[in-house]
Amino acid sequence: MRGNINLKVNIGGLELKNPVIAASGCFGFGREYSRFFDLNRLGGIAVKGLTLLPRKGNPPPRIAETPSGILNSVGLQNPGVHAFIEKEIPFLRKFDTSIIVNASGSTVEEYEKMVEILSDADVDAIELNLSCPNVKEGCLSFGSSPHRVREVVSRVKKYAKKPLIVKLSPNVTDIAEIAKAAEEAGADSVSLINTILGMAINAKTRRPILGNVTGGLSGPAIKPVALRMVYEVSKAVSIPVIGMGGITNGTDAVEFFLAGATAVMIGTAGFANPMVWVETIEVIEAYMAENSVNSVTDLIGGLIV
Amino acid sequence: MSTNYKIIKAEFLNADTFKLTVQSEKISQKARPGQMVHIKCGDEGGVLLRRPISICSVDREKGTFDIVIQIRGKGTKILSKYRAGDMIDILGPLGQGFSIYPKHKKIIVIGGGIGIFPLLQLLKDHPAENKKAILGFRNKSCVILEEEFRKECNELLISTDDGSYGEKGFVTDILKKELDKEPADMLFFCGPLPMMKLGVGIANEYNIPCEVSMEQRMGCGIGACLTCVCKTKNGDDWEYTQVCKRGPVFSGDKVIFE
Numbered sequence: 001m002r003g004n005i006n007l008k009v010n011i012g013g014l015e016l017k018n019p020v021i022a023a024s025g026c027f028g029f030g031r032e033y034s035r036f037f038d039l040n041r042l043g044g045i046a047v048k049g050l051t052l053l054p055r056k057g058n059p060p061p062r063i064a065e066t067p068s069g070i071l072n073s074v075g076l077q078n079p080g081v082h083a084f085i086e087k088e089i090p091f092l093r094k095f096d097t098s099i100i101v102n103a104s105g106s107t108v109e110e111y112e113k114m115v116e117i118l119s120d121a122d123v124d125a126i127e128l129n130l131s132c133p134n135v136k137e138g139c140l141s142f143g144s145s146p147h148r149v150r151e152v153v154s155r156v157k158k159y160a161k162k163p164l165i166v167k168l169s170p171n172v173t174d175i176a177e178i179a180k181a182a183e184e185a186g187a188d189s190v191s192l193i194n195t196i197l198g199m200a201i202n203a204k205t206r207r208p209i210l211g212n213v214t215g216g217l218s219g220p221a222i223k224p225v226a227l228r229m230v231y232e233v234s235k236a237v238s239i240p241v242i243g244m245g246g247i248t249n250g251t252d253a254v255e256f257f258l259a260g261a262t263a264v265m266i267g268t269a270g271f272a273n274p275m276v277w278v279e280t281i282e283v284i285e286a287y288m289a290e291n292s293v294n295s296v297t298d299l300i301g302g303l304i305v
Numbered sequence: 306m307s308t309n310y311k312i313i314k315a316e317f318l319n320a321d322t323f324k325l326t327v328q329s330e331k332i333s334q335k336a337r338p339g340q341m342v343h344i345k346c347g348d349e350g351g352v353l354l355r356r357p358i359s360i361c362s363v364d365r366e367k368g369t370f371d372i373v374i375q376i377r378g379k380g381t382k383i384l385s386k387y388r389a390g391d392m393i394d395i396l397g398p399l400g401q402g403f404s405i406y407p408k409h410k411k412i413i414v415i416g417g418g419i420g421i422f423p424l425l426q427l428l429k430d431h432p433a434e435n436k437k438a439i440l441g442f443r444n445k446s447c448v449i450l451e452e453e454f455r456k457e458c459n460e461l462l463i464s465t466d467d468g469s470y471g472e473k474g475f476v477t478d479i480l481k482k483e484l485d486k487e488p489a490d491m492l493f494f495c496g497p498l499p500m501m502k503l504g505v506g507i508a509n510e511y512n513i514p515c516e517v518s519m520e521q522r523m524g525c526g527i528g529a530c531l532t533c534v535c536k537t538k539n540g541d542d543w544e545y546t547q548v549c550k551r552g553p554v555f556s557g558d559k560v561i562f563e
């Protein structure tokens with residue numbers, strides 16, 4: 001890190017040493033990428049989306065490439081929250097980086113239970129996934145109307161002893177309304193965007209490419225949508241916003257800060273470039289040095305319109 | 306770590322299939338037969354993902370390895386334009402390769418189409434005294450690497466779908482005939498799913514252990530994103546397993562073919 005540059009951010013009680021986080025579902029539980037770079041470099045890791053019980057996930061193929069993007073339909077394959085606590089936290093705790101647990105449920109009770117269990121686990125924050133497009137029951141349906149969001153968030157808030165991040169879906173008419181509902185119900189911050197519902201078809205075989213027919217779009221293709229939504233949400237709420245969607249480098253990250261994000265998450269870009277998280281931090285630092293910005297927080301919402 | 310390596314030779318083997326020889330001390334030393342590399346194609350035309358490609362053969366003395374690629378779509382088209390002297394961004398070697406048991410005296414490798422490539426280094430590295438290869442192609446113009454394979458095994462049998470070269474018919478039919486003549490200690494399959502499914506059935510019928518190399522669309526290539534799964538047995542239950550990390554080579558009795 002350069003001498004006088006301050007990368008620290010506070011996301012509704014979650015202190016991060018820098019604003020770059022690995023996005024949920026793209027980084028497993030960190031083990032694989034720990035072979036490529038020092039996980040201590042990351043501001044935080046949002047782990048693969050967890051559910052109360054293990055989930056097998058959707059049938060393959062689960063990924064399709066589309067112009068400047070990918071569709072995925074993993075469907076929350078995960079070992080369940082208990083296996084995570086037992087097997088993965090001890091590994092992740094060896095690193096000086098924040099652990100953000102991405103949690104999903106198919107009923108409000110499941111969300112409550114997850115938050116209760118995770119509040120007693122050695123993690124730094126809980127990211128409530130109200131926006132997974134790839135599972136039939138729950139999840140997205142919880143995130144798609146302000147009153148459902150208000151209901152889930154206010155009910156889990158009673159159990160939350162850790163900063164609560166609510167992850168928002170872009171598959172809604174007015175994302176700012178949803179964000180406001182989350183804030184009113186007690187969210188400490190919001191993260192956005194999750195993937196945009198889409199599909200890919202093979203004209204030759206007349207079949208969908210994904211085993212699940214539809215999937216979620218991510219990668220550079222969704223960046224303009226993500227920027228617009230971060231911009232709208234950050235104007236509508238006073239809690240911090242974590243921005244994501246198509247970030248592939250430090251300049252992209254700076255654009256999200258200017259649009260109103262306090263931190264960023266990066267997922268898909270890591271598939272092509274396993275060093276993307278570290279390189280992004282370096283480019284943010286270089287941008288700050290060049291533009292005489294001392295604290296990254298000075299960039300937040302700095303868009304000139 | 307993904308690294309830029311130098312291509313020292315690029316040549317077409319037939320109209321749509323080309324071979325790249327890449328300089329890499331690390332990959333040539335570390336790679337085991339059946340492992341793959343994950344290749345970045347360049348940003349042209351919004352191609353985002355890397356492409357998984359098997360390591361076809363390695364030259365540990367020269368510190369080089371060969372990959373052979375068939376043009377299928379956008380990504381492989383871009384890769385076909387690489388020339389000697391160009392740099393190429395490669396992640397690898399990745400995944401689990403074939404198992405080599407020194408006590409095995411007789412092995413048969415069975416490959417179809419682009420599935421034949423990883424079998425070449427397997428034949429090179431396997432110490433068995435009797436090694437047979439059965440390779441299937443669509444037609445005569447698709448037949449490649451014939452001499453390379455012939456050099457590395459005791460017997461090479463080729464079949465084509467239309468009979469324009471070698472025997473007409475499926476590699477699995479030839480395999481059955483061969484096994485009726487003489488048993489084998491282990492079978493290795495790589496090719497289209499229906500071929501491998503039939504192959505595992507034959508292996509079971511003749512009570513011979515076998516391994517299969519699976520193909521699946523991939524994201525990260527290292528086990529983190531869970532996009533590349535195939536169905537495998539897990540005790541009495543089943544699960545989806547990452548092909549990139551736990552495979553691409555699996556024991557034939559582990560995979561559930563549907």
Ligand SMILES: Cc1cc2nc3c(=O)[nH]c(=O)nc-3n(C[C@H](O)[C@H](O)[C@H](O)COP(=O)(O)OP(=O)(O)OC[C@H]3O[C@@H](n4cnc5c(N)ncnc54)[C@H](O)[C@@H]3O)c2cc1C
Pocket residue numbers: 064065341354355356357358359360373374375376377378379380381382419422423519520521522523553
């Ligand atoms: C373990 C493994 C080893 C392989 N080894 C070889 C090899 O040695 N030589 C060779 O020519 N090919 C090999 N393949 C297949 C090769 O990866 C695909 O042909 C290639 O990815 C197609 O890319 P494309 O851009 O040309 O096609 P497109 O259809 O444009 O690709 C679109 C997307 O689908 C994926 N995709 C398409 N077909 C396949 C496929 N059959 N398998 C996996 N992903 C696919 C692509 O990677 C890409 O993400 C291997 C595949 C796997 C999984």
Ligand SMILES: Cc1cc2nc3c(=O)[nH]c(=O)nc-3n(C[C@H](O)[C@H](O)[C@H](O)COP(=O)(O)O)c2cc1C
Pocket residue numbers: 023024025026048049050072074076102129132167193194195217218219220222244245246247265266267268269524530532
């Ligand atoms: C393969 C894959 C799996 C994902 N799994 C999850 C998940 O389990 N939980 C979640 O909240 N988001 C998940 N996401 C969404 C990402 O966290 C992120 O919101 C989205 O991909 C946009 O960012 P990106 O363009 O940088 O990837 C997943 C995305 C991908 C590509």
Ligand code: FES
Pocket residue numbers: 522523524525526527528529530531532533534547548549550
């Ligand atoms: S491609 Fe990511 S887990 Fe296999």
